[in-house]
Amino acid sequence: MKQLPIIFILFSVMLLSSCGGPEAPEDRFAAYANAWSKGDVEEMYTYFTKETKQNMDRKTFVERYEKLMNDLQMDPSSIELPEEGDVQNDNEKTARLPFSVKMSTLAGDISFEKEAVMKLEETEDGNEWYIDWDPSYFLPELEEGDKVRIQTLEGERGRIFDRDGNSLAMNGTAVQIGAKAGEIDDKGKQQVAEVLDLSMEEVNKQLSQSWVQEGYFVPLKTVASTEEALVKKATAIPGAAASSKAVRVYPYGESAAHLTGYVGDINAEELKENKGYKEGDQIGKRGLEQLFEKKLKEKDGVQIFIDKEKQEPVIIAKTNPKNGQDVQVTINAELQKLLYGEMKGKAGTASAVNPKTGEVLAALSSPSFNPNEFTLGMTGERYAQLQDNPLQPLLNRFAAAYSPGSTIKPITAAVAMKTGKLDPAAGKEIEGTKWKKDASWGNYSVTRVTPSRDPVTLESAFVASDNIYFAMSALDTGAEQMKKGLESFGFGEKFPFTYPLRAPQLSNSGQLESDILLADTGYGQGEVLTSMTHLASAYGAFLNEGNMMKPILLLNEKPSVWKKELVTEEQAAIIQKGLRGVVEKGTAKAANVEGMKISGKTGTAEIKAEQGTTGKENGLFVAYNANQPDFIIALLVEDAEKQGGSKLAVEKTGNFFLKWKGYK
Missing domain, CATH: 3.40.710.10 (DD-peptidase/beta-lactamase superfamily)
Known part of the structure; x- marks a missing residue:
């Protein structure tokens, strides 16, 4: 097999189209490969057999596979096509072409080999070769009915230790208290609101978000894992529930707050100033968390897998997460x-x-x-209370002169x-x-x-x-x-x-x-x-x-x-x-x-x-x-x-x- 540059493929297709009779099957497949490399899913569809098109209409195909290419950030960087001697003809109307694909994705490279089955079909302009296509042409082991999943593999933010190894900032868990959409009535909403010190307006606003569907858990408030009594009281309300959430924890609390700072969701301005971040990421807002952000920041991994109904999932690409670096400072936290x-x-x-x-x-x-x-x-x-406090608890005095x-x-x-x-x-x-x-x-x-x-x-x-x-x-x-x-x-x-x-x-x-x-x-x-x-x-x-x-x-x-x-x-x-x-x-x-x-x-x-x-x-x-x-x-x-x-x-x-x- 040989890897044909796109310019050669196009030239070959144009040259052969000027001759009498159908194009060679390998040149028809080269045209399909060229459309794929450009991400032109609609054009790819034109090279499919009638039977393939009967099983999946154009609209369904284009919507599904354009979305997959975008979601997976798929870029077929190398498609090795068959040479003339590699083509096997079963008969005058069927040919088999071995090819291999290497493509980059958000989870790393995917490589696979495949044998394309080409069929000669009658058209208004004469006979032409078409691909007897199925989903495994797109991703290895992909079959009709399978679902392609993308899973984030979360890395851990680096920890901050004092000179003796005491944790100034660590990764822990908190408890999200919320409600199950469709399973909590107005009385339950009112009870949850009172327990969590929220208004009914806030509760209803969360439950009416666009992503919420019946049976979904909707978080209403995050509390420390030590607040066991509050969690127990809230979850006793019909329709209320709780789940664990990873959070940053500061064991020394107020005593080291201005030193450690804290992390929070990245805002629009920070997104512009920091490359490699996306909406929803956490970033250091103050103190050591902000000062050592580049060291502490983790890099999430990602894996792409095929979810099969009656088989184990098949992982087809994976990038492992990379934890952030730990930082140890000279501070004596107990002092x-x-x-x-x-x-x-x-x-x-x-x-x-x-x-x-x-x-x-x-x-x-x-x-x-x-x-x-x-x-x-x-x-x-609560933030307004801190801001309005005449003693200015948000002011970092040790940085002042x-x-x-x-x-x-x-x-x-x-x-x-x-x-x-x-x-x-x-x-x-x-x-x-x-x-x-x-x-x-x-x-x-x-x-x-x-x-x-x-x-x-x-x-x-x-x-x-x-x-x-x-x-x-x-x-x-x-x-x-x-x-x-x-x-x-x-x-x-x-x-x-x-x-x-x-x-x-x-x-x-x-x-x-x-x-x-x-x-x-x-x-x-x-x-x-x-x-x-x-x-x-x-x-x-x-x-x-x-x-x-x-x-x-x-x-x-x-x-x-x-x-x-x-x-x-x-x-x-x-x-x-x-x-x-x-x-x-x-x-x-x-x-x-x-x-x-x-x-x-x-x-x-x-x-x-x-x-x-x-x-x-x-x-x-x-x-x-x-x-x-x-x-x-x-x-x-x-x-x-x-x-x-x-x-x-x-x-x-x-x-x-x-x-x-x-x-x-």
Whole structure:
């Protein structure tokens, strides 16, 4: 046999048609094959014997096989036709032609061999060869009465694990509660609506969809598999039923919701932006689910089979599914859960970072939402409640940047000491609670909480959180050196973290163009901004030989230094001593947990339009256990002005360390 190109087939047919007598059977079959390769089902029908046409009229044939070609995405890419010597003539009116077919389909290639039976029949214009056709010419083993089925073989989305193998996102099941069309009466509909908290309008709308036929199960609501009592109550109603449904499950719920995100049905805009997806597919909507969508996304397989009435189904093509890749992150889910619990619904955020490796162990936003509600099918009313909540539970705060307040003071000290502009042991003579550089500042001045009788050293400035001391230190360092120093800690550049966080900001312009802005920046007001993950990472330099590690989210990522030699060993020891003093005798006494050597720095950042006005306050605390500095926590509570400013952040962090000590 030989494979004839379509152009040759057409030429051969045209040539022979100009000669007297019927075309050769192999050329008639070649014309049929050409019509098939073009998907011209109507033309294929013209080459069939009278008997074939009697068994199936043109309309039925065209409708059925056009649909099959479209549904199967069939493309006969190679049809090998018989050569002249391959034709067997039973008699003058019957010929047999062996041929083979290779075609691509949505389930892969299908190949088969077949013997075509050709019959010579009389026509108005003389005799002509026709194909004694049956369905096995179209697909192997296909017979009249058989049904061709397409089955999706579902792959599994990749899972997301924390560093210890705990599931942050997994594939589970839920329960669909619904009704059987035609088997539930109005009374049953009303009962189901009440049990599922739906309106009769919603129930009737679902039951009246175009695809619904009598006896079909129509889903009304998806609930967690743990809601056994609800399922039992609903299915006790005549005409109601339940079925299992594969869903994405988030075991840590609200505590990790902003981190994990969730999946949902792909929308029209996402379909345009993402190749290889189809309507009804699931796609990551937020968080890690969206960030690692390409890795996590599964690829469904498909098989084409022939469903026979009295025989086993025959699989004729199959593409196996491909599961998505699992992702393991550096997060410690239990630490995150415990830390989130301490927020107790207060608006704020926290991050925990390993100073030696840069691994991010926690990244949370509070308040939060339950991502499982989205995967089960959130009602519009429930979504509106989340949107309208003044605490904004849908807002991802750990991706935002905030004014660091006094938590920047150790960084200011590090910059000033490195430039040689700050002697930590030398005291600064500061009088009263207000100070300004000179008359050029007009009515503007830097204030501190309590006056000091003795000269202020770096250690006592840490303990008292003396704004004036650090404003002076920034001015002594100078705008250019202060700018370079803060940039060496990552301010003013993109934060190199896999999860997109707002970049830490030096100022709105990127410069420290005035003495007032320079002074304010020194104690964490001004226009400086940072995320909690960046802030915790920056403190890592004081515990890691002066090196600030690149933040890591993926567990298999190799640790690397982001910023090096930020402080000397001696300078780091001085800062560590000062941070311990803050907890022992300063503004963070509430975090002085027995048996642990908690060290850290508090901060209160006032958000206001201008000096002299009252604004909202955020309370901050950056802390670590000096006895076992496995991680540094940076925690912020919003709107803390009526709750003691940073005191609330200190209490929450101290409670966490106490519970973590017991947990460990």
